[in-house]
Amino acid sequence: MKITIAAIGRATRGPERDLYDHYAGRIRWPLTLRELEEKRKLPAPQLMQREGELLLEAAPAGATLVMLDRRGKVLDSEAFAARLGSWRDTSVSDVAFLIGGADGHTEAMLRKARLVLSFGAMTWPHLLARGMLAEQIYRAQQLLAGHPYHRA
Numbered sequence: 001m002k003i004t005i006a007a008i009g010r011a012t013r014g015p016e017r018d019l020y021d022h023y024a025g026r027i028r029w030p031l032t033l034r035e036l037e038e039k040r041k042l043p044a045p046q047l048m049q050r051e052g053e054l055l056l057e058a059a060p061a062g063a064t065l066v067m068l069d070r071r072g073k074v075l076d077s078e079a080f081a082a083r084l085g086s087w088r089d090t091s092v093s094d095v096a097f098l099i100g101g102a103d104g105h106t107e108a109m110l111r112k113a114r115l116v117l118s119f120g121a122m123t124w125p126h127l128l129a130r131g132m133l134a135e136q137i138y139r140a141q142q143l144l145a146g147h148p149y150h151r152a
């Protein structure tokens with residue numbers, strides 16, 4: 001199973017990038033980060049729509065889409081690991097996690113998702129969200145392997 005993280009924005013050197021790299025480097029599933037940006041200055045509704053298009057284009061064809069959004073489903077780490085494990089075990093070839101920009105995802109985008117995943121009701125910076133996601137994917141990998149990294 002291959003994993004793509006498609007995210008609006010580019011992380012330059014700094015703590016958010018270090019956090020992502022720290023956990024991404026420990027993930028054994030083949031992992032690709034696609035950083036995307038709309039260069040034109042557009043009004044917020046058009047920008048959100050355009051960013052949605054960029055995110056969908058960056059996802060491999062037929063990928064299981066997981067959109068990160070605070071309005072989504074809150075899963076504990078065991079349940080998140082179980083989702084990834086069941087996709088792995090049912091021969092899902094690609095999972096794509098989509099992280100929005102400053103204005104987030106449109107409702108139309110969210111309807112395309114297999115899972116809308118929330119890290120709680122608070123809004124997190126998009127560059128931090130990718131590091132948090134990488135940590136949870138790493139945690140899921142260790143949980144599925146029966147490794148003691150995760151202690152509930």
Ligand SMILES: C[S@@+](CC[C@H](N)C(=O)[O-])C[C@H]1O[C@@H](n2cnc3c(N)ncnc32)[C@H](O)[C@@H]1O
Pocket residue numbers: 067068069070071098099100101102103104105117118119120121122123124125126129
């Ligand atoms: C700065 S936030 C977008 C804020 C936007 N105004 C909103 O309320 O959704 C940028 C991206 O980070 C991710 N993100 C931020 N907070 C999140 C949360 N609590 N749960 C899941 N994803 C989150 C989402 O992908 C979001 O589109």
